[in-house]
Amino acid sequence: MNIKRSLVLFLSSYGCFLFGQEKSIDTIYIFDSQMNKVKQFHPIKIITPSEMQKNSSNLSELLRFQSDVYIKENGRGAVSSPSFRGTTAQQTAFVWNGININSNFLGQGDVNNIVLFGYDQIGVKAGGGSVTYGSGAIGGSIHLNNILEFNKGFHGSLFSEVASFGTFNNFVKGSFSNEKFSFKASVNYAVSANDYEVPEYVTGITPFKNINGRYYNTTFNVGAAYKIAHDQTISWQSQVFDASQHYPIYESNGNRTKYNAQTLRSVISWDVNKENLSNSLKAAYTEDNFQYFSALNLPKTSGAEGKNYIFKNDFNYFITPKINFNAIGEFQVNKAQGYATGIGTISRNVGSLAGMIRYFVNKDLRFEAGIKKDFVEGISSPLLYSFSGKWTPLQWYHVSASFSRNFRFPSFNDLYWQPGGNLDLKSETSSNVDMNHEFRFGDFKVNLSPYYMDIKDLIRWLPTPYGYWAPINTNNAESYGLESQITWNKNFGRHGLKINAGYTYSKSINKDTQMQMTYVPLHKAVGSVDYRFDFLRIYAQGLINGLTYTTTDEDRTKAIDPYVLLNAGVSADILKKYTLGFKVNNLTNTVYQTVRDYPMPKRNFSIYATINF
Template identity: 75%
Template sequence: MDIKRSLILLFSSYGCFLFGQEKAIDTIYIFDNQMNRVKLFHPVKTITPEDAEKNSTNLSELLRFQSQLYIKENGRGAVSSPSFRGTTAQQTAFVWNGININSSFLGQGDVNNIAAFGYDQIGVKAGGGSVIYGSGAIGGSIHLNNTLDFNKGFHGTLFSEAASFNTYNNFVKGSYSNDKFSFKISGNYVTSENNYEVPEFVVGSTSYTNTNGRYYNTSINIGVSYKIADHHTISWQSQIFDASQHYPIFELTGNKTKYNAQTLRSLIAWDFNKTNISNSLKAAYTEDNFQYFSDINLPKASGATGKNYIFKNDFNYFITPKININAIGEFQTNKGEGYETGFGNISRNIGSLAGVIRYFATKDFRFEAGIKKDFVESISSPLLYSFSAKWNAVKWYHTGVNFSKNFRYPSFNDLYWKPGGNLDLRPETSVNVDMDHEFSIENFKIILSPYYMNSKDLINWLPTPNGYWAPFNTSKVESYGLESQVTWNKDFGKHSLKLNGSYTYSKSVNKDTQMQMVYVPLHKAVGNIDYQYDFLKLYVQGLFNGLTYTTSDEKRSAAIDPYFILNAGISAELFKKYTLGFKVNNFTNTVYQTVSLYPMPKRNYSIYATINF
């Protein structure tokens, strides 16, 4: 078989339409066109909509039980932030259809203010990725992806769930496509009184009740794609999200507060695709609004509006069947307006140029090298680089290595918050290296990924002699550890069994104090077992979280103790269109926290129904 034919099969096997068969191009439109290239060199954990139904409470719960991430949640449904490989929430990039959507104000994503439903897949990628996905992609990135199929006709799905604590979750999706046109729309509404009790957890002299814990959110997703010519496609994807979170109080006489958030994301793309050349031109507008209420019965106490205008061009070309070049240019303008935040109208321009070359030496060995320069207004940005190689040594063993320099530039709050904003801040930078060792024997697969990161100029908010807090470049952090994944599946007659587990060891040390970073558990393990017999399905999920320090001096009395949680569910598929299911969360009735002083719910239940038509 010649090299060109091998490459065509290789790219097709990963679902990539950049250098595959023409038929693959006509089948599906992928908004994040880089993701399939990333999968050629990096393991990416994919969470499907069917997986999401197991942990449908919110995106925090989904990522907690189905990825290696540590999720800090200030009580169920409240403020939530992620941590990859011992890094901070600002060092995790949220990427929506190829566009970085971390908040311009906070420099991070609030997990519970991002919709959990409405995506065709959620990808979780560990390791640095700033050359492709920009600021914040240091510890890893979370990809919220949509696709549009052609020639699929009409399909629809309705999911409805009722759960403990007066929780209701409804999701509906419809799609239609022919050979030229594809359309998809979905909507999700979640509401919960969230008034759970944890009698064993005592605050003062009172057993804990999640008083004033109510939340709700609504999201709408719309996607359209049209083939204007044989190799040209125009597409549009949009998401609207509206949410409200009431913050729990510890005393009945406490002041009830809440936080409202609204986001709008809209992306239009013009794609040109042929066998050896492609170009994707994107224009996006994203808007983030929030309002904080110090008293839920009074007008807002503070708030802000952020607007981002983004233009991105991704050019990909195979010079020869073995050599591929990829040039990416991006320009964006970030605007912000604060209310009672100490700053008024602020704005900055950001541009970047990146180049990647990929060499496919044989069907079993390939590598890529990338370089990127960002131009951030009033900020001196470093030159970024990356190198990855993948070798299929033998049929049962594949290995890869990744080396990169990544960064995060200061957020609006870091620079402009008054009092405290610091215009002299430098970007956080990190050098990352990791390896992947993949062993496959029939239906059994093991992936071992040791990693090392050296980060400097971490931005920390510290008290000042003037009585307020301010951000400074202070910390240097060394992080190293091991991520491992195990999968096994077997079909026998009408029976099907699938096992999926992961274990993560994370050592993340402040180099000045030699202490473990806060909210970085040394050990985390998750496991999922799925069993199906004919029309019946059963799953069991387990999560172990090790000792987690909450103070920078490793104070044991303030640390979060290790805990183990077990979830289980059963469902029945009727007439291939209807599914009825029942779930038990925290089956072990464990008392646990992910953030100090904010206990999570004990055993709780839900029933749900799904209709496919």
């Protein structure tokens, strides 16, 4: 059954759309079994591999220009964290093939220690999602998905890029599939001296140079699926990642440090898709290790090793063609061992049970209600819930709304780091209200998404009278605003034109002080124009970032000033198998920063080639 026929099923039998999508394994297999269900009620921005190549420096650059997320980056390629709708990095969930991969130590994901290439799609979902994706899915979630296709034969491609600052980026992938078996593998290697200069930005008495900014990373992805029966598939997906980031310093005789990270992720899934039910049973193992070196040529100063054993079952049943029941159970064993961090040998059990009912009244109206209870060893967790609905009152207008309760439980560093760890911490909780209005006028599509969040028991690290910092549940916060998106796509014979524009207003305040939260720009706008003529493609990207406070008292002298960035690129397809391209980043040579005192590169260039075979 192909995708087109699945869509026909939806038009003819309303709720069977979900069933139709799940039966489409004859054509395509997506490892995140919840993704298609979530898309029925919430907008998700999907970024394809061709879009990834426009911002191939790293995942930070991609999200900065192609999403509403604000990215804090301590200089290009260094420590980087996301902010969804004015929330913190710990309130953003990274989901790899349906598995939450936020660090057990930090409770977040370092964006520059998550590889850009090797995924078949990247999904960006704003709004709460803890009922489906667990701890940390308060502000939003970023989904890193792999897809396996059947009966497609052999395909391969090679991408190679040379860029400013001694940067080299290489990615190769290959796949083979027949009616019963599918296999895909890829390797990515990126390295950069990263020694850019910003003469206009003076630190002390010296113009800024990104000394000791070198980084490299290597990634290997492999996936396979086999149909043991027409309605059953066994699949496997693994990723190995190794990286090193050197921390920038301001003076050439300063102390040079670095941070090494290694991750291993592997998931095996047994999927059953029958006439009115489906079940996805997953067993996963993830490993998250890091080492900090206070001097490049000395042994590690500190570090930690984390291992997670995960079992997850997703059962989906159509009671009637209009009523769908979904139950999700998950159990994890989180293990960790620290080195010179005060963290000893730790083991924690985490479990959860969730149930959801979806009611498809007709093809224009649907509802979903969900409830979930987490069981975290040693930590009290709240009862979570979500209510969603989507209605199409007019052919050109869709409206959806959701209300949810979400949470984040304390990380290992929050609890056990010494000195400072606090075993009495409570989980952060939030109440989220989201709406989305979608208008379609011919080739135009407009989305308007107002939202509101009330967050309680924020965990913050603060100085103590004893001379060290410690985490405590402190002030509450609220965040509200508007996300908007306009797209226009038109083909004129051999010509094609696509325009995207988005604007975000984010008001996120500490309810005790009524001050804007740090590193939350009040205004952000992104846009792109893509023009295609036969074998030639030209694109331009723009970003406008508003005033961004870096201190809790809204000190204007320490704030990041507004800035405007432009990128542009051109590529040509040659003999249908080869692509040559050229890109210019920061076309206007703007001096800007996303974290105070860490300026980003000025104008820089790259050339790349792609071979398909």
